Amino acid sequence: MSTIASAVRVRSGRALLYATLFLLLLAFLAPLLWALSGSFKPRGDIFGYPPKLIPDPLTFDNYRHLVDQQPFWRWFLMSTGVAAIATVVSVSVCALAGYGFAKFRFAGKRLLFGVMFSSLSIPFAVILVPLFVILVKTGLGSPWFALIVPWAAPAFGIFMMQQYIVQSVPDSVLEAARIDGASEFGIFWRIVLPLLRPSLGALALWTFLQSYNSFLWPLVLVSDSSQYTLPLGLQTLFVSENRQYDLVMAGAVLAVVPAVALFVLLRKQLLEGLSTGAVKG
Template structure:
């Protein structure tokens, strides 16, 4: 009898605890969603409605003027194309070379493997601001890559974090298939291409999401190495919506909505792999 009462009490406390957690998460979700709703709502307002007091969460007179301005006046199409090229090429290069390095560090045995890997990991402790000035001097002054796609892509085309992610994921793959491929006289690159990559689709998808979103939202480096309207990326271009020394908030919100669409599409297409990114780093190599 006492055991039944204890079990009932535990279940009651558990339900109460879960209810409290769900309520807190629900409130947090609302506070997180409101700025997104405000951004979407403001993109369909005119300037007077955006600054109106009290604010209008749902526009009374929706208009598409802000979207027309960003494409007709601001050069939105060019910035969108630049961001697509930079983010797309950077993602493909980063994922491919990170997978190659991850395969080498996880499955190949060569002198100094662990030492090289730990040296790479230690470089992650160096803040990016420390290397920013030397990198800028190297790219702009030495190689004259200002206002070029090469200058935008090359500095960020591979990262130690990506190598670590793929190394940890590939460490969990069975080595027996690799040994079978070597017995069948398959080359190391053939093993990597035909055996490792197909089994690494979850890790590649997660890395692709993180890399694409990071490069798509990158602002500071493109801001440094571009000074012409035709080479600006989307995030840099959105800051230039100023007319007669006034910021056009409607155009900025419309541009932000357009900027969010590719990330939403990428996430929805690969969402089944997204949660795996939480556990990949927990695998011991």
């Protein structure tokens, strides 16, 4: 009887867990599904009652008007271009800095790492205005440069790389490479970087999304409408007199495409990172 009761409790627990996860999944997907549905509806039907998830009639006019009547592709290219450059810079800088903190000894290392780690507790809104003033005063306020600065060397990325290198890169391997005459940069390029692929994939995805979805920093920095990023461009549609919800929803659906594509591209690295963490944890 105890075995049967135990099996029933296990199955009940699993059923409750699956039901909870399913409800959470619906909660996370509901806004995206509603945006997807609204992007195919006429503006007057978006807030119709009773609400309908399946558009009737279904129309592609929202996408056509967004592309033909608004500079959507300019916003899109600005956001993806800035995010792509920021991702490459961030991954490169964080990997090098993390490697330095993890495997080298130098004066002030603990103090420098402590200051860097403490900066994680500072909200970006606190340094937003000083950073903007510094960039403008130094003549570095060009959007293509300034939009990348906050993501060039994030403390989170450096800490993440440092922790991963400490756990995944043995000192014995590095010492053997040095004995064989490899240079420090050669060791980093040929030995360390291949071992960092899972963490680099996760950091690349995080950095891309942070830069791509950034709204507050471009809002402060960019004044020329020809240099708007995608969040700023869609915001202009929302605050217009007509509040073009139909175009905003169509734009939001198209804006998801790069993030999903990057996730699919890096899924192998992400899964490897999760499995590595499970083994080591």
